[in-house]
Amino acid sequence: xxxxxxxxxxxxxxxxxxxxxxxxxxxxxxxxxxxxxxxxxxxxxxxxxxxxxxxxxxxxxxxxxxxxxxxxxxxxxxxxxxxxxxxxxxxxxxxxxxxxxxxxxxxxxxxxxxxxxxxxxxxxxxxxxxxxxxxxxxxxxxxxxxxxxxxxxxxxxxxx
Amino acid sequence: xxxxxxxxxxxxxxxxxxxxxxxxxxxxxxxxxxxxxxxxxxxxxxxxxxxxxxxxxxxxxxxxxxxxxxxxxxxxxxxxxxxxxxxxxxxxxxxxxxxxxxxxxxxxxxxxxxxxxxxxxxxxxxxxxxxxxxxxxxxxxxxxxxxxxxxxxxxxxxxxxxxxxxxxxxxxxxxxxxxxxxxxxxxxxxxxxxxxxxxxxxxxxxxxxxxxxxxxxxxxxxxx
Numbered sequence: 001x002x003x004x005x006x007x008x009x010x011x012x013x014x015x016x017x018x019x020x021x022x023x024x025x026x027x028x029x030x031x032x033x034x035x036x037x038x039x040x041x042x043x044x045x046x047x048x049x050x051x052x053x054x055x056x057x058x059x060x061x062x063x064x065x066x067x068x069x070x071x072x073x074x075x076x077x078x079x080x081x082x083x084x085x086x087x088x089x090x091x092x093x094x095x096x097x098x099x100x101x102x103x104x105x106x107x108x109x110x111x112x113x114x115x116x117x118x119x120x121x122x123x124x125x126x127x128x129x130x131x132x133x134x135x136x137x138x139x140x141x142x143x144x145x146x147x148x149x150x151x152x153x154x155x156x157x158x159x160x
Numbered sequence: 161x162x163x164x165x166x167x168x169x170x171x172x173x174x175x176x177x178x179x180x181x182x183x184x185x186x187x188x189x190x191x192x193x194x195x196x197x198x199x200x201x202x203x204x205x206x207x208x209x210x211x212x213x214x215x216x217x218x219x220x221x222x223x224x225x226x227x228x229x230x231x232x233x234x235x236x237x238x239x240x241x242x243x244x245x246x247x248x249x250x251x252x253x254x255x256x257x258x259x260x261x262x263x264x265x266x267x268x269x270x271x272x273x274x275x276x277x278x279x280x281x282x283x284x285x286x287x288x289x290x291x292x293x294x295x296x297x298x299x300x301x302x303x304x305x306x307x308x309x310x311x312x313x314x315x316x317x318x319x320x321x322x323x324x325x326x327x328x329x330x331x332x333x334x335x336x337x338x339x340x341x342x343x344x345x346x347x348x349x350x351x352x353x354x355x356x357x358x359x360x361x362x363x364x365x366x367x368x369x370x371x372x373x374x375x376x377x378x379x380x381x382x383x384x
Contacts, residue, residue, distance in 0.1 A: 047166055054164040069164060076166070077175035093183075101178030101267055108263040 002089045004028045035087045038134040042083045045129055050076060053121040061114060071114045074106055075122060078149070082141040091144055099148040106149045116150055172254075179252045180271035199248065203276075211305040219307065227315040234319020241320060242327045245272060277301065278317070279348075290377040293333075293352040295321055300348050303341035311365060312340035314348050325352050334358045338369040345369075351376065 005028050008021055017025060042049075050072060057068050077098060085094035106115060123142070126135055179185070179198075186203065188195045195203045218226035246257050249268050257265055266283055273281040279299035287294060297317065306313030314337050322335035334355040339345035349369040351358065353376070360379060364372045 046170070050166040054166050058164055065164065069169060072164065072166065073169055073175060076170060077177060080175060081177060096178065096181045096183060098177040101181075101271055104267050105261075105263055 002028055002032060004089070005032070031089070032087075034133065035089065035137055038130070038137045039083050039087045041130060041134055042079065042138065046076070046079070049079070049122065049125045049129060053118060053125055056121050057114070057118055060117060064114060067109070067111050067114055068118075070109065071111055071118050074102060074115070074149075075118055078102070078142075078145045079122070082138055082145060085141050086138045091141065094141055094144060095148070099145060103148055112150065119146055119150060174254070176253055178271055179249065180268065180275045182275045185275050197248075201244070206301070208301075208305055211301060212307075215305070215307050215313075227311075227313075230315035231319040231322075234316040234321075235323045236319075237316075238320035238323030239327065242324045245269070245324075273297075287373065287377060291353050291357055292373065292376060293325060294373065295335075295350040295352065297348040297350070298341075298346075300341060303348055306340075306342040309342070311343075312337035312348070313342045314340060314350075317348070318350055321350050321352060336361055336365075338365065338372045 005025065008017065008025050008028075012021070053075075054068070054072055057072075058065070061068060081094050081098040085091060126138070126142075130138075185198050186195060187198065195205060197203055214230075215226075218229055222229055245268075249260075249265070250256050253260065253264075253268075269283075270281045273279065278301070279297045282296045284294040284296065297314075300314055300317060302314045302316055318335040318337050322333055325335070326333045332355065333352045335350050335352045336358050337348060337350050338361070339347065339349040341348055351361065351369075351373060357376070357379075361372050361376055364375060367375075
């Protein structure tokens with residue numbers, strides 16, 4: 001459940017919700033409807049979003065098919081977990097259920113160039129296929145993933 | 161022509177994430193007062209008083225041998241822990257642990273360690289060529305509640321690590337703790353290696369971890 005709605009329910013244990021609390025509830029309930037819509041769009045567009053990314057990536061790195069498949073799997077799961085985190089409006093879900101675990105796996109393979117390219121291509125596809133409103137809902141979670149998985153590039157040891 | 165078909169990459173539908181994420185892994189039931197993991201196996205919470213009581217009771221009954229007893233308890237428990245860990249991880253990720261990449265296996269172990277509340281865990285393999293693995297653990301409850309002393313106190317963990325890595329590598333490995341949070345160190349260091357290779361270090365425990373490791377590696381170089 002969205003943390004904001006949960007908080008309102010906790011606080012209402014001994015009284016009716018006050019008008020401003022009702023307003024806040026309405027806002028979050030309507031936001032939930034938009035989030036659900038965005039979630040469905042992302043779910044249904046998974047292949048349509050990623051196939052063009054895969055095709056363009058293959059043009060850029062024709063010799064690295066195996067690495068690309070691995071990177072694509074990473075970002076397919078990133079978008080799935082971003083979608084669920086967006087639906088629940090809960091960045092901690094994304095961090096704990098995926099990013100914290102995935103970060104070492106991404107960094108050990110030293111495929112940052114491919115991963116960064118993939119992320120940019122994915123962003124372009126999302127901008128093309130989602131409305132601004134839908135995109136705005138999922139964007140903070142993608143930024144969180146980018147920051148965790150790709151943001152520490154400078155700290156990764158360079159191959160000797 | 162080269163092609164990647166994304167539909168093939170996701171044909172089995174599942175893209176598993178962090179199996180040991182605490183909110184997914186640990187379930188509690190307030191009515192029965194039980195905690196379980198996500199497979200329904202019972203978990204046991206160890207209160208601070210119990211840990212202190214274990215140390216105090218063993219010390220009273222066994223005196224200086226209490227460390228050996230805790231180490232052996234750890235070894236016994238570690239064997240079962242390894243078997244359960246491997247079963248859970250291979251079931252969830254749909255592959256045998258032998259088919260997993262080392263980094264993936266290790267990441268699962270780190271998350272598992274943390275979610276069970278045993279602190280944060282890291283493995284340093286940079287002395288692997290000399291025959292030693294180094295484990296670092298931060299925030300260990302067994303160090304935090306250890307009685308005052310002048311030797312590293314995490315015998316239970318040393319036993320667990322010894323059993324776990326012996327089964328993982330298929331070689332009988334001993335484990336020696338070389339720095340301890342209970343003695344003011346920044347983390348607990350454990351060195352894993354073949355028993356006869358680690359033996360000399362048992363009398364060097366008053367030295368810093370780095371010195372002990374260096375001496376062990378040097379004795380290896382001389383011996384080979």
